[in-house]
Amino acid sequence: MHSDCVQPFLFEHLDIRGALVSLDRSWRELAAGRSYPEAVLKLLGEMSAVTCLIAANLKQPGRMTFQLRGDGEVNLLVLDCDEQLRLRGMARGREAGVAGNPTARQLLGNGQLLLTLDAEGMRQPYQSLVPLEGDGIAAIFEHYLNLSEQQPTRLLLAADDRRAVGLLAQKLPDADRKDEDGWNRVMRLLDTLTPAEHLAHSPLDLLRRLFPEEDTRVFAPRPVSHHCPDDPEKIHAMLRGLGRAECDAILKDKGEIHVRDDICNRDYRFDAEALEAVFAAPGHRMH
Known part of the structure; x- marks a missing residue:
């Protein structure tokens, strides 16, 4: 079969x-x-x-x-x-x-x-x-x-x-x-x-x-x-696209940043430490 x-x-x-x-x-x-x-x-x-x-x-x-x-x-x-x-x-x-x-x-x-x-x-x-x-x-x-x-x-x-x-x-x-x-x-x-x-x-x-x-x-x-592999780098790139100031504002207001990937049924959550790691990643330049 x-x-x-x-x-x-x-x-x-x-x-x-x-x-x-x-x-x-x-x-x-x-x-x-x-x-x-x-x-x-x-x-x-x-x-x-x-x-x-x-x-x-x-x-x-x-x-x-x-x-x-x-x-x-x-x-x-x-x-x-x-x-x-x-x-x-x-x-x-x-x-x-x-x-x-x-x-x-x-x-x-x-x-x-x-x-x-x-x-x-x-x-x-x-x-x-x-x-x-x-x-x-x-x-x-x-x-x-x-x-x-x-x-x-x-x-x-x-x-x-x-x-x-x-x-x-x-x-x-x-x-x-x-x-x-x-x-x-x-x-x-x-x-x-x-x-x-x-x-x-x-x-x-x-x-x-x-x-x-x-x-x-x-x-x-x-x-x-x-096939819906975990792709955190896609989410990291999206956050970098928002910019550090915008992300910090969301974090201050909500206590965390929550990103929902509906098609893969997956949630990504970022606290201050996780957000710092996203913007400190190699190849990312602070503006």
């Missing part, structure tokens, strides 16, 4: 390509210690899965970041992933107001999906912004993919507190010529997949169960990991 991987595949006689993703340990590490309500955790898990599916197409070193911004109880979801499928992410909002089993759209309200792509060789990051369309994360990203790639795309996502999974299928230009009913047949089979079944099976097992009659070429799986 392959876990924490993206599994690409191709229906050779139908000209339909796709990929499955299974996030196990990587998803649990990303969600650890965050105490999100169940509905918010599900949103973040599904968005983690689709981010990996799309980032698997990165051909050169780079980073792909998706932000869902809305005016609802959850006003921000951020996921980013690099070409090595190293993933990190977070959610933010008025989580105390989340109750029951609301849809993604009910949680997010009206808003936008923003993609930022920063890859090697690009003069500046590429950005794409689309309005939120659809009731769930899958529908929102299907709308985005159909606009951006202009190929019919189907996306299925599921997540709980242990696992996040996804399946993407895309109709290629020669699909109708090879089998005029092939795409519709695949869609009907995908309609039979429940979230519980999706979460219960490995990518390869799911392919065999859903498409036993299709000639399926399976490519090498690509590993996924949660």
